Amino acid sequence: MTEFGKQLASVDTGIPGLVLWELPVHGDSRGWFKENWQREKMTALGLEDFGPVQNNISFNDAVGTTRGIHAEPWDKWVSVASGRIFGAWVDLREGPTFGKVFTAEIDPSRAIFVPRGVGNAYQTLEADTSYVYLVNDHWSPDATYTFLNLADETAAIDWPIALDQVEISAKDLAHPRLADVTPMEPRKTLVLGANGQLGRALRAEFADASHVEFVSRDELDLASPDLPSVRRWRDYGVVINAGAYTAVDLAETPEGRRDAWAANVTGIAVLSRIATEHGISLVHVSSDYVFDGTRAGEHPEDEAFSPLGVYGQTKAAGDAAVATVPRHYIVRTSWVIGEGKNFVRTMASLAERGVDPKVVDDQFGRLSFTGEIARGIRHLIESGSPFGVYNITGAGEPQSWAGIARRVFELSGHDPERVTGVSTEEYFSTAAGPVAPRPANSVLDLSKIRATGFTPIDAASSLSEYLRA
Template identity: 65%
Template sequence: MNAPQLAVRETPVAGLLLVDLPVHGDNRGWFKENWQRRAMTELGLPDFGPVQNNVSFNAAAGTTRGIHAEPWDKFVSVVAGRAFGAWVDLREGEGFGRLFTAELDPGTAVFVPRGVGNAFQTLEDNTVYSYLVNEHWSPAAKYTLLNLADETVSVPWPVPLERAEISDKDRGHPRLSQVLPVPPRRTLVLGADGQLGRALRAVYDGGTAVEFAARDSFDLASPDAFDSRDWRDYEAVINAAAFTAVDDAETAEGRRSAWAINAAAVVRLARTAVEHRLTVVHVSSDYVFDGLAGPHADAGPWAPLGVYGQSKAAGEAAVGVVPRHYLVRSSWVVGEGKNFVRTMASLAERGVKPSVVNDQTGRLTFAEDLAAGIRHLLDSKAPYGSYNLSNSGPAQSWADIAADVFELCGRPRSDVTGVSSAEYFQDKQAAPRPLDSTLDLAGIEATGFFPPPAALRLREYLSRLGG
């Protein structure tokens, strides 16, 4: 047999790929590499993680198996004989009902993505084909079915259906007009009741492919929460949940809570993501750094000073084992909820003249831009890895930002008195804080996302508070 080069070819059905397999033959027969992960993924086949191999033997030519869209991806190849394959896009979207056909022999395989209906008709007796799938079969699996004789799709079967071998079950499947399209896998947002969670609700603006889970519906620290989900229905998880009480983390009870939520629960999330091939977006903090050498690069190194930072660094390490992950590190988050800017605006309104730390520097991160950056990474399919994400502009101290707030609220900047961290926290139970929390934004900007200046967002935020 002639052995073509291994190649992966696109088809008119999005994500449906034909694969040319080199077949090496001599007087003894032939040999082929049916599945070669490294070479095939390098050529564009998804690294879909097969977990089960099935084989179908078909005794007679004309044996026809119905159009089934399954809740997993599959890789189909012929072991002996020849088969005619028909694939119909049954997913939501403009491609719904689109048909593609091809003949399969030992030198041709096909990758079928979830939601694309596939059917096969044997062209020779004793045809055998095998297929890899990336979910274990379950009786609870939900299939979407289409009638082999549907007039709208009009599959050009080589053996007319009236002469084909077909099961009664396959003959009874619905026409295209009766088929409910397969919805896309959803993105699950954890911590949907926090500042970032509320901003993510706004940035996704009611999109049906995004599901928001507050703590009462998904407790990240509870193993039962993970067991209660059918993860086949999801493609990504955004973890906006965290224990953020920095000072409380230094107490005995707070230490346990910080490690339970910021580390142990993230390990559980990472394990789930690896098992089900999920993309994870995990939000972390400038507190994983010691603040001695800013601006801090995307890749670290970690040097946390306190319990909160240590637990967040442990969570980052766990997420790093997930093949498809975005680790998004922010600083000084401001959103819809209790935060530094709201507190300063309230003090200005009441005529209070505060003392504010002036030796810790960094940039504000407005939750709306953090949420927009997260969506950008997912939508643009940016390279997986770690990204710093704060607003842009010069680094400022907390006292500088407080003075900006007072000025924008119509109060004199001189109402804010700068003090050192040592002075401010004297005789208080407080966690150590990084003195320089400035994050290097080159990585996120290289993906095409440019966070607006913090000063612009501060004016807009205070304008909304005043309105």
Template identity: 75%
Template sequence: MFGKQLGVTETTIPGLMLFDLPVHGDQRGWFKENWQREKMMAAGLPDFGPVQNNVSFNDAPGTTRGIHAEPWDKWVSVATGRIFGAWVDLREGPGFGAVFTAEIDPSRAIFVPRGVGNAFQTLEPNTAYTYLVNDHWSPDAEYSFVNLADETVAIDWPIPLSDAQLSDKDRAHPRLADVTPVGPRKILVTGANGQLGRALRAEFDGMPHVEYAGRDDLDLTGDLASARRWRDYGVIINAAAYTAVDGAESDRAAAWAANATGVSALARVAADNGITLVHVSSDYVFDGAIDRPYREDDPTAPAGVYGQTKAAGDAAVMVAPRHYVVRTSWVVGDGGNFVRTMASLAERGINPTVVDDQVGRLTFTSELARGIRHLIETDAPFGIYNLTGGGEPRSWADIARRVFELTGHDPQRVTPVSTAEYFANAAGPIAPRPANSVLDLTKIERSGFRPQNADDSLRSYLA
């Protein structure tokens, strides 16, 4: 037992990790660091955030408990004695039913991910079995079980179950064929009725673990902490936002509440519950004054209220350890938008005046939803990502001409003007617009995502 170095062994069950623990002893007894976050994370242990420590004391050899799959992660070890541990993957997927067994003494520990069934049999008297978990017990928690004697699992118990001590409840658990697999942690989409929310519904269509919440379903400015059993969720995609750029100049309280205060509350929930928070941001966090595409590490410098609230929301999200801030621009989706307006004007014979001194790329909500799913499913490194359509940047006037052309109309009917000229006679406050809204896409492309050319997306959208 003595003389080991801290080390980890990958098992035949994904995410189930067996650790060797250094134990130091002398004539007085022994000492070990049973769980040490910094060292064990460096060795590969997820930062699972334990909140409770439990101990199961067992008098006699042959005491057998399990097989229980719980909706939380566990760090299992032994304080005194020795056990035979058995683990069965009860998670939905190709690994369902996989088995791993090992003996655990004070010099070993094992990390058991959510959805993996956990059981043990004591091999020595006075065995103290201890485990850290990253959620508090709840009567609402959903468990899954499989019978200790299941013939398919076929665990070779050192002490036959006929001679072991086990509960009637454990004896009555179902066979593997009758077990409902444990699904993945839930994904919650907020702002689910907006343009991006509808695109996310289409992107995740048919996935039962994805839930959708509109404004009436989840109040981001209310008591979020008790709004859900948050430990059942793995990801929150925040598609809710105040997007009236000009309206924010006068309706400041509403803009700050939706884009900053509510986002801060979501970040707190995510941080407290180990949830990945995906937050959609905007090119308006920049003033548009530089002459190159904006990178993720460029300092924000919002010129208007809308951009200020979005920048504040970005800063709040980055407090959550697991976060993706997805900055985008010129969003087009299902509903009223610039492209639909230009197509309608073209069809009705109206010749529009469109600004030509703002440059950027269109981002279709279907592409934005696809990129968000990519970040989640590939476990891309957390942080800020720019995500827009690809291809050459264009001005709004260029895009208007292209809409006219693709719908069979003369693009010369579009008259270009400066932003100052366009808003010269506007009634009410007008938010400053970034002249340069082009975002550098190098980082997300390195993650393996290839944004579709914005012109190809435009062509498909109009078709």
């Protein structure tokens, strides 16, 4: 019999993401009423805002009707409209809880949230039982399922009614034992801009992950009007945007301004809408250029935007678009060094060729090596860190560009005094084209990323390692 008057509450099942819910049911001699799904109340108590798009009903007229064990590639909210069922859930996802079992009886005063990849099976305990499930993807014949045999000896589910006494379909009887089950992989991860400096580092970081796809700008252009339809976006759990327009000085020209806004804002706004609509976690890489650099101390994540030039303005606008996505990580970094042409390689080359450079000494920051940024991005995704903005750079004492240049000379076996420090104004005084304003202070506060359990590597150590490679 349905229990009336319970408080709305969640119950841990021991299987990550699988949550049993006690539902308030209000009734009298006429019948009963309940809020079967109430987004605001339930998400406030910790339920994932999973965005259901389809409502299905299963009616079972006989006691003992048994269905399962099926693991689908979507999340679902299962509840009972009439009658009573025994439910069994088995984690069929890759990971340490693969094969873990949870069972419970469900009547109208209970519901359960079943995440993607957790196998579920139901046995009716009363005649004329109907259960309802909301799912966050439309059914597709091309969807990939994972199955487990109802009688698997490892799961050892204690069915209320013996399986040889109930109605089961031939397909369900033919499902494999646990030892033969292929675990369901997580939703795919897509890395955009995979041929850039950070993109190449992400390729190396996720080389062991078969569910990660990499595309270059030529293969998927954020500025394309077809962006919403070029992928079946519901198949993706994470999108990492490692691409951007980064020609800081060229952005100050009429053509560069248009290109910068198209790449860093317009395309990002469309991508943000796609991520919101499909429940995707969007990882977006930002820049110290969203600040004017006049702050006396380190820049925290919640500092108000104050960009100086076009590039910084477009990055700030892109950040604002990404911040509207419920599941977002904005990774703010500075002074990026990776494969290919960059400041460190240029200084090392000048040292070898006997050139004594003049280098800016009134801008301060920390180098951010792309391998370190990629490691931080993976940490945020896999640790389940709270969504939001995170600064990721190398650690250690801030340096000027001239100070870093001197250290490059020294590590390369050359006299660091060959580097002459000059002001930003003097350095660009003879520039032939437009020059973007630079923030004088690019030092980012790393306390928030450290609080997630990530330890940034000292930038000086990374520089030494980089030059030895």
